[in-house]
Amino acid sequence: MSEYADIIIRNLTLYSFRNYLQNDIVHLLFSKLDYVCIPNYINTTNDEDSKSYTKHMYKTTVQKAKERLDALGFTISRFETLFNQSRNEAIDYSPFLFKLNIDYDSYEEIIKKRIDKYVTFKKWINSINKIIKYELKHGRSYPFINDDKEKMGIRTECDKIIYYSLKEDLMESFYGLKVEVIPIAYILRLILESCEPVDEIILDFTYLSAWAEDAIPKGRLAAENDEKTIVLVEGTSDKEILEFAIAKFYPHLSDLFYFMDFEDGYGGKRGGGASLIVTNLKAFYFSKLKSKFIAIFDNDVEGYQSKCSLENDIKNWSDNIKIFLYPQDKLFKSYPTLLPNGTICNDDINKKACSIELYLPDSIIKENEVFYPIEWEARRKIKNGSDEEYLYQGVITHKEEIKKKFISMRNKIEAGNQPFIEEDWKRIKKILDTIVFAFTI
Structure with missing residues (x-):
């Protein structure tokens, strides 16, 4: 049975780790100074008879994480340049086109036409903002239930691309973009733009200890940054x-x-x-x-x-x-x-x-x-x-x-x-x- 640890902003699950934390993700948002250890922690929200345990987590704010990503060079302006240069290859259109019952052999031609007609970076930002605002307030169900689409106000082409990409949880993309084309750091940076600067970003990895004894020690090293x-x-x-x-x-x-x-x-x-x-x-x-x-x-x-x-x-x-x-x-x-x-x-x-x-x-x-x-x-x-x-x-x-x-x-x-x-x-x-x-x- 696997164990999971999530990066959380309010009700938004920004990213999930399975069994071990990934250094290449953690260090984008957190430094080693953000590690917090709380001994003898008791979770009073679950059960009055809960036993104490040691809590291991990273904690920062949206503002600090934005500054960190900017300092690493993952800025909105650079993202825009990369998006405009590679959008045909970067956008994960398949879940949406599949929903429209379009023949797979026609995908490439259709994607180019639809992108030229419907997709701009500004529209993409607006759609991300709409979806993230919803998730910050309500979270996200897995998989999306039918009501979510209406509640989220999914109407534009960019809305639908992102929505159906998220709905298909097994697709190798992140918020509608293929991470082998657009590094995930850029997408994280754009998502943070829709959050409040004072919002806390929390990564509680305590329960990874149930998977392996070394999961916590390795987790404490996950924010180390060697590429200075x-x-x-x-x-x-x-x-x-x-x-x-x-x-x-x-x-x-x-x-x-x-x-x-x-x-x-x-x-x-x-x-x-x-x-x-x-x-x-x-x-x-x-x-x-x-x-x-x-x-x-x-x-x-x-x-x-x-x-x-x-x-x-x-x-x-x-x-x-x-x-x-x-x-x-x-x-x-x-x-x-x-x-x-x-x-x-x-x-x-x-x-x-x-x-x-x-x-x-x-x-x-x-x-x-x-x-x-x-x-x-x-x-x-x-x-x-x-x-x-x-x-x-x-x-x-x-x-x-x-x-x-x-x-x-x-x-x-x-x-x-x-x-x-x-x-x-x-x-x-x-x-x-x-x-x-x-x-x-």
Whole structure:
């Protein structure tokens, strides 16, 4: 006798597992931080004499799951492109055409005609929304009873394609789409669009223990994600700051990213700086590695020059590689700079002097309520495509003091002695958003 575990949103059974959880599905919605263990749990809804047991589950929200799928690149906009490119092959029309008593040998020709006439991505979204809204409220009977069709308001062509696909529970499709053509992650992402952001997504896999002793240990590993996006930054400070911040802003996404190390834990070290990012990224590109890579440079002259160099040398980077500068901010439009005669003058320091330190909370880069100024260094020529420009490289003063202040604040926050105030870290969050949602377009 098999055992089952379901992903549930309200009354909607989103996905069912038989005997064991599937890593390739679980990690799309949940991180290992979403695992919940409740010892001595008693289900009071069934029987007053119920015995206690240990409950094993994953729990997240729709909003977090949407962000996770987006960060993995399974966005609605990408889904639309894929849907429009492959809809003839992707749509599971067979259950509906069978219902219409159409001869199987005519399916291919009829499918093309009916899709051209009746099916668009917008209509597909509307139908998914209609059916999911119904299931969220009422659930779904297996198989559908006759009343369901009328209650759900099944009228359009897209409604009927999805409805009859779900009605035929043995068909190898998911909500009317063949998963070998449209990855299931895209379909899940579209379904979540019809749910409320605060809706809980729950996967209780407690009862899988009745199938096998290893079902629970394996279930606890099912949210592990081995295919991380590799992020290349210029130095150890960048790595430390961004790893700390992503754990605060996006703990449910932090397992999707690996900030490339500068030390191996055994005394081995590698160099940093923009030039090393350039060298490493080119090596990854020419090695034709399939992993996702993000190279993100300081928003200063050296970083800008390196980004331009990469884009000048290789015109068409593969889709698994993204190249960015740290984002601009209104603070940097008019920031204190130190002139050679010692006077302070506000200047636009974008693409000139914005290293990771400039994105830290104001209290870290200020002394006596005054920002630490930028000190100008060498003048450099930047070639951006066919254009050339000359910019001065700038560096924030008191870098060592800033680093000490960051470490002190981080340690206090992690020890629970100081709150993490998101507004204070808003500039760092801009960097994180650039990284986390790099593959959403």
